[in-house]
Amino acid sequence: MNNFTYQKVSNPNDALNKISKNNAANFIAGGTNLIDLWKYNLAHPKTLVDINGLNDYKIIKEDEHGGLFLGALATNSDTAYHKLVEERYPLLSKAILAGASAQIRNSASNGGNLLQRTRCYYFYDASSPCNKRNPGSGCPAKNGLNRIHAILGTSEDCIAVFPSDMCIALAALEAVVHVKSPDGEREIEFSNFHRLPGDTPELDNNLKVNELITGISLPSEGFAENYSYLKLRDRNSYAFALVSVATGMVLENNKITKIRIALGGIAHKPWRVVAAEEFLVDKSPTEENFASAANMILKGAKGFGKNDFKIELSKRAIVRNCIMALHPESQRPGAQPSL
Known part of the structure; x- marks a missing residue:
């Protein structure tokens, strides 16, 4: 039995306040990866802060620079099939539809897609050493079952790969990630959002503690012709x-x-x-x-x-x-x- 507290919020400041006061709390939107991690005994949230009530983050709209703003809580399906995405950013639509199943895309959020954990077999096996789960314990994938693993940007500590399809298109489109924290708001260029493992493979991205992804900006150039x-x-x-x-x-x-x-x-x-x-x-x-x-x-x-x-x-x-x-x-x- 995994006992936990469930709290719903309707404004971002309330969400950030609840997270900042509870180190064992997790945001939850679609929950498609978090539930997997929980089932495999890799995540143990004591409090879930449901952010699906933050309706401003579900919007997909043109921005003042001629690009497109994708709300972090818009689902992958709503994004892939949105008229403006299909017409102006078909590369992104194709990439999203190449990932997961229709049922998962209907639940998975854009912000959550960016935060996926690796699908390395050893990471998901709680009985195996893994530097991503337990820094310093080792990386058995290097000499083990590594067919799906990395060939670039690896380190002595980790050869895991990032699993998202959507994010590959966002990288090509040079998207920008918008985040909010109790200290204010900031933007992160997509190329700087995710990390290589180096000697800190437990860190997947450059989000700071208590930051919430609010949206993703796409530039005006969407490569709609080619x-x-x-x-x-x-x-x-x-x-x-x-x-x-x-x-x-x-x-x-x-x-x-x-x-x-x-x-x-x-x-x-x-x-x-x-x-x-x-x-x-x-x-x-x-x-x-x-x-x-x-x-x-x-x-x-x-x-x-x-x-x-x-x-x-x-x-x-x-x-x-x-x-x-x-x-x-x-x-x-x-x-x-x-x-």
């Missing part, structure tokens, strides 16, 4: 990515004027290499150029035995996805990407 999201996985539904790629680009006169490429399933955070994107600017969108960029993105990649295949798979996925972005219609079932 985009693609590719998710490679062991089965076609309800599986986390072995490798995923989000690509958005702008073309003029058959030259790339802007491109963003983000990868998932290969690191502790969404992975981008700005130098590779800059390399492609003013070049023709050819398989050869995309392959050169892929080599730059995977520079320094290291497998741990059972996940060595991910290095070559990632390179091929980048090339394939960039080609698919030239013809977004190629993403329809049964279609074949081509130059």
Whole structure:
């Protein structure tokens, strides 16, 4: 029996006040990951602060800069199927719909998506050592079952990967995360939101204690004309990515004027290499150029035995996805990407 206190709030200051006064309290919105962690005896909240009554954070609207604001409490489904998201940010819609099941997307919140924990087998096995759960206990994945694990940005302490699909698209779109605390509000560039493991693998992101995600801002450029999201996985539904790629680009006169490429399933955070994107600017969108960029993105990649295949798979996925972005219609079932 897990005894806990349940409290509902209707304004953010009340929510922050309750959390700041109780170290054993957790915010809960959709709860899709928290309940998993709880069932596996990895989370032990004594108080749940239900923030679903914060209706201002459920809104999706255009902002004053020509971009789009996604409320942290809007569900993944409401976001993916929102008219403005489908029309102006189809890359994000595709990525969200590639993740989880319809039932989970109907409950999962945008803010919660950013806060997912890794799906590493050893992390979820409370009887195994794990530096993310118990710093200093070890990382058995390095010499164990590591097929799904990271090949970039790893450390001696952790080779886990970040599981979100939505966040890979947000990284490519260069989103901004809005947070609120008792000390005020601040914005975090998406590239700085999640962390690499380093020697503190227990920290997944750069949120401070008692901060609440209130929303996500998207810039005006949504790559609506040329985009693609590719998710490679062991089965076609309800599986986390072995490798995923989000690509958005702008073309003029058959030259790339802007491109963003983000990868998932290969690191502790969404992975981008700005130098590779800059390399492609003013070049023709050819398989050869995309392959050169892929080599730059995977520079320094290291497998741990059972996940060595991910290095070559990632390179091929980048090339394939960039080609698919030239013809977004190629993403329809049964279609074949081509130059």
